[in-house]
Amino acid sequence: MKKIGFLSFNYWSDQRGSHVRSAGEALHQSVELAVAAEEIGISGAYFRVHHFSEQQANPFPLLSHIAAKTTKLELGTGVIDMRYENPLSLAEQAAATDLLSGERLQLGVSRGSPEHADRGYRYFGHTPKKGFSDADMAREQTAELLWALDGAVIADANPQIHPGGKKLPITPRSATLRERIWWGAGNLESAVWTAQQGMQLMSSTLIQDEKGIPFDLLQLEQSTASEKPGTMSAGTGHPRYRSPEASCQLSMTLRVPTLPATDPEVKGSVNWKASAAASDPASTANPNSSSNSYATTPPSTPQTWS
Numbered sequence: 001m002k003k004i005g006f007l008s009f010n011y012w013s014d015q016r017g018s019h020v021r022s023a024g025e026a027l028h029q030s031v032e033l034a035v036a037a038e039e040i041g042i043s044g045a046y047f048r049v050h051h052f053s054e055q056q057a058n059p060f061p062l063l064s065h066i067a068a069k070t071t072k073l074e075l076g077t078g079v080i081d082m083r084y085e086n087p088l089s090l091a092e093q094a095a096a097t098d099l100l101s102g103e104r105l106q107l108g109v110s111r112g113s114p115e116h117a118d119r120g121y122r123y124f125g126h127t128p129k130k131g132f133s134d135a136d137m138a139r140e141q142t143a144e145l146l147w148a149l150d151g152a153v154i155a156d157a158n159p160q161i162h163p164g165g166k167k168l169p170i171t172p173r174s175a176t177l178r179e180r181i182w183w184g185a186g187n188l189e190s191a192v193w194t195a196q197q198g199m200q201l202m203s204s205t206l207i208q209d210e211k212g213i214p215f216d217l218l219q220l221e222q223s224t225a226s227e228k229p230g231t232m233s234a235g236t237g238h239p240r241y242r243s244p245e246a247s248c249q250l251s252m253t254l255r256v257p258t259l260p261a262t263d264p265e266v267k268g269s270v271n272w273k274a275s276a277a278a279s280d281p282a283s284t285a286n287p288n289s290s291s292n293s294y295a296t297t298p299p300s301t302p303q304t305w306s
Contacts, residue, residue, distance in 0.1 A: 005044030081112025110184030
């Protein structure tokens with residue numbers, strides 16, 4: 001294990017028993033938590049991203065604020081749901097945040113987990129093409145994100161300003177950010193695809209494989225498959241920007257009632273989550289870590305990445 005960090009789910013609720021009553025409190029407590037984490041030697045602070053729920057939806061204002069108050073702490077997401085994203089806008093926001101932080105951003109993306117809204121990405125203007133799934137759409141939009149971060153020229157220039165048929169890239173650009181893009185893989189095939197796209201592997205508790213083997217071995221299987229010689233660039237031409245890395249999330253849940261357990265409104269509803277995350281032994285960056293939330297019990301819907 002090279003590094004350790006935490007992943008905050010950033011829940012808030014105004015229900016009785018909640019320790020985080022509003023979005024503002026959740027944001028301020030996240031900043032305080034990140035600052036304290038750096039002070040005691042924690043390597044990174046990572047945040048979940050969800051829409052249409054009492055959680056944080058846009059991570060970049062929060063990450064930028066934390067960057068201004070820290071000097072070494074890695075700042076990341078675990079994960080941004082690419083079904084909801086405009087890839088070019090995301091590239092702009094991520095690059096600006098990375099530059100402000102001194103290149104400390106560890107950007108975790110994926111198809112995401114089930115959301116409170118029914119296909120909520122529709123309301124953000126995104127719909128899968130006919131014959132394609134929402135997972136296909138997420139991967140396509142991720143490819144556009146990587147393309148933009150690579151500095152590809154995208155837009156036709158205004159000939160009155162740039163004569164000669166010039167094309168323009170997305171700006172600003174952080175030259176090294178492309179090396180720090182992580183894909184949350186929910187199964188073995190996804191882990192291999194991650195490597196083929198030149199991304200780093202984020203393996204968490206949201207693994208779909210049911211093989212009857214211990215969870216840590218499932219994570220090891222993902223990590224090993226993504227690092228096999230020849231996996232990178234297989235059929236895609238994407239370069240490996242640095243040596244393969246994997247971040248593995250482990251979690252534990254402790255129930256700490258803050259009101260009498262006999263109280264029907266809070267019995268079994270208040271929890272505290274904390275967990276440690278470890279990177280692959282060969283890793284040198286971003287152990288996407290675990291959860292730390294003070295609020296009412298999160299949704300019971302099964303969570304998946306792919």
